[in-house]
Amino acid sequence: MLERKIYLMLLDFDIEQNTLKVAIKGDFCRFDDEVQKEKIYAAAPKAKQILISAQDLNVWDSTALVFFYELAQIAQKNSAQLKYSNIPDNLKHMLDLALKVDRKPSRDDARAFDFLFALGNWAVGLYQSAARAMTFVSQIVTSFGRFFRGKAVMRSVDFLFALEDCSYKAIGIMSLVSFMIGLILAFVGAVQLKTFGAQIYVASLVAIGMTRIMGAIMAGVIMSGRTGASYAATIGTMQVNEEIDALKTMGIPTMDFLVLPRILSLMITMPLLTLWADLMGMFGGAFVGVVMLDISPQEYWKYSLDALNFSNFMVGIFHGFVFGIIIALCGCYYGINCGRNADSVGVATTKAVVSAIVLMIVATGIITMSLEVFGI
Amino acid sequence: MKQTEVKIKVEDLTIAYGDFVLMKNVNFEVNKGDIFIIMGGSGCGKSSMLRALTGLVPPAKGNIWINGLNFNNASQAQKDALMQKCGILYQSGALFSSMTLAENIALPLQQYTNYSDKLIDELVSLKLALVGLKGFEEFYPSEISGGMKKRAGLARALALDPEIVYFDEPSAGLDPISSKLLDDLIVEINQSLGTTIVVVTHELSSIFAIGTNSIFLDAEAKGVIAHGNPKDLLKNPPNQKVLNFLTRGEKGNA
Numbered sequence: 001m002l003e004r005k006i007y008l009m010l011l012d013f014d015i016e017q018n019t020l021k022v023a024i025k026g027d028f029c030r031f032d033d034e035v036q037k038e039k040i041y042a043a044a045p046k047a048k049q050i051l052i053s054a055q056d057l058n059v060w061d062s063t064a065l066v067f068f069y070e071l072a073q074i075a076q077k078n079s080a081q082l083k084y085s086n087i088p089d090n091l092k093h094m095l096d097l098a099l100k101v102d103r104k105p106s107r108d109d110a111r112a113f114d115f116l117f118a119l120g121n122w123a124v125g126l127y128q129s130a131a132r133a134m135t136f137v138s139q140i141v142t143s144f145g146r147f148f149r150g151k152a153v154m155r156s157v158d159f160l161f162a163l164e165d166c167s168y169k170a171i172g173i174m175s176l177v178s179f180m181i182g183l184i185l186a187f188v189g190a191v192q193l194k195t196f197g198a199q200i201y202v203a204s205l206v207a208i209g210m211t212r213i214m215g216a217i218m219a220g221v222i223m224s225g226r227t228g229a230s231y232a233a234t235i236g237t238m239q240v241n242e243e244i245d246a247l248k249t250m251g252i253p254t255m256d257f258l259v260l261p262r263i264l265s266l267m268i269t270m271p272l273l274t275l276w277a278d279l280m281g282m283f284g285g286a287f288v289g290v291v292m293l294d295i296s297p298q299e300y301w302k303y304s305l306d307a308l309n310f311s312n313f314m315v316g317i318f319h320g321f322v323f324g325i326i327i328a329l330c331g332c333y334y335g336i337n338c339g340r341n342a343d344s345v346g347v348a349t350t351k352a353v354v355s356a357i358v359l360m361i362v363a364t365g366i367i368t369m370s371l372e373v374f375g376i
Numbered sequence: 377m378k379q380t381e382v383k384i385k386v387e388d389l390t391i392a393y394g395d396f397v398l399m400k401n402v403n404f405e406v407n408k409g410d411i412f413i414i415m416g417g418s419g420c421g422k423s424s425m426l427r428a429l430t431g432l433v434p435p436a437k438g439n440i441w442i443n444g445l446n447f448n449n450a451s452q453a454q455k456d457a458l459m460q461k462c463g464i465l466y467q468s469g470a471l472f473s474s475m476t477l478a479e480n481i482a483l484p485l486q487q488y489t490n491y492s493d494k495l496i497d498e499l500v501s502l503k504l505a506l507v508g509l510k511g512f513e514e515f516y517p518s519e520i521s522g523g524m525k526k527r528a529g530l531a532r533a534l535a536l537d538p539e540i541v542y543f544d545e546p547s548a549g550l551d552p553i554s555s556k557l558l559d560d561l562i563v564e565i566n567q568s569l570g571t572t573i574v575v576v577t578h579e580l581s582s583i584f585a586i587g588t589n590s591i592f593l594d595a596e597a598k599g600v601i602a603h604g605n606p607k608d609l610l611k612n613p614p615n616q617k618v619l620n621f622l623t624r625g626e627k628g629n630a
Contacts, residue, residue, distance in 0.1 A: 032491050061537045063495065066502045090568040097564055098505040105511040341473035341518050 020047035028064035182284025204307035206285030215278035216319035224356035232352035235335025270324030389438035416593035463533030469525035523554035
């Protein structure tokens, strides 16, 4: 807190014959006696003339200035005359400066809440978002077209940086989380299987669960929180710093330059990260099987291998591939459509992660049903 | 003879980033009521000097005295108390984008005073009116122009009636009229409130219009190569570099 001093001040007022007389003396600093001020503010509108005498005013600060300013505003509003006597020149200068209006604000936000208006606004917003998303996807498709024809404006160094960021740099967190997921899966399965004396099937449960879907889901969740959020934040900050405007005015397609390297790198690394997550998950399961369920490593390994099949692996990898595209698309889309202030970068990042996770779940549902139809 | 009060004293100041020494053994004093200009070409360390004066960059060597207190050796509580007497207007205004202009200006008042909400509201309106933004209380920074952002930033810097106000490139990005209005406002605040002003700039029109004292920093010399009233420096330039700078290269060799 600012240091508190005791200031000697005297604020006196008197109203007679439509004239409000206010006298100020002493050191008018840190003046926060609201009661006294309110009495004067209440009396002021009744006066046709306000006379402020500042004789023997020693020092003053903003709290004095604000008192004068409020009185002047009341006088202005009621077309009352305002007269000062013995007011310090510097105080008068500041008061004149405050009362001089340079420019009036212009913003039409006085519209009352209207349900139909709000509904219409929401529908238009929804349509515009959908149109923006479709445009984005079509631009990506065109960009891929340019890429396959060797005409995309993409720097290989950007691609390599993106690849580096979402490959070995993600291995640590991926290993830890997948190991723990395999471990949890084995635990939960073991509790049930033990009642039938079938704990050996924990190996099969973990192997099938991890390879078919859990590995891909975990890789997707981790990468959307790690890499998808980073894409949205990086590109969003570029939007705030007008770097994207600079790219556009230079005639460089933002899709080629910013989005393509990121999508390509996640398309490549996500299936590999899914495989790694599968493996780590199986290690987690083995840990529980060997240490807690007294299954020998050889036995656990044999049952795991028996449960594994090629189609499960491929289903998991395909999920990983699709999740990679979803994560990159969400990150880049919200980054490019980010607003122009610090807040909007946070909003873009949140939306990128939440949308990616929701879309991954939706995609999993669609893929699972489709595979069921095809009997895979 | 009138006794001048020294508000800021910089003593043998060296600023370095790692092994790179930006400036060394810089000495100068800012008197109370001065509009002190820190000028020089790009990369000479003007902004670093401002960051050192506001405690954002610790000096590699030397001392900075503000209001008689050695800023480098001061405790955090002393530094905080001192910084409440200083206002800073950053180049972009540095307003918090998630807050309205009123909330931006109210923040230091809420943090450092016991004023009632009503008084804070009144003070916020006053400060905005002082910088010509009356009625813009509920606007967000994204809804106003660059010049208005600077004025709002200045209103925030003035919130606690500071004794010293620092300005980082106040004219940058402003049209000539907005720039002139801001210069007038700086002079008005300086003269009416007796506030000491430190301005980092290389805008010649501003330098001559408002500066009462100055230092000229040079990247090659790694320090101050001229000191004095900018108008006097123009009349009697101590070296070619200063003449060249103050005449936009029209006199002296580029």
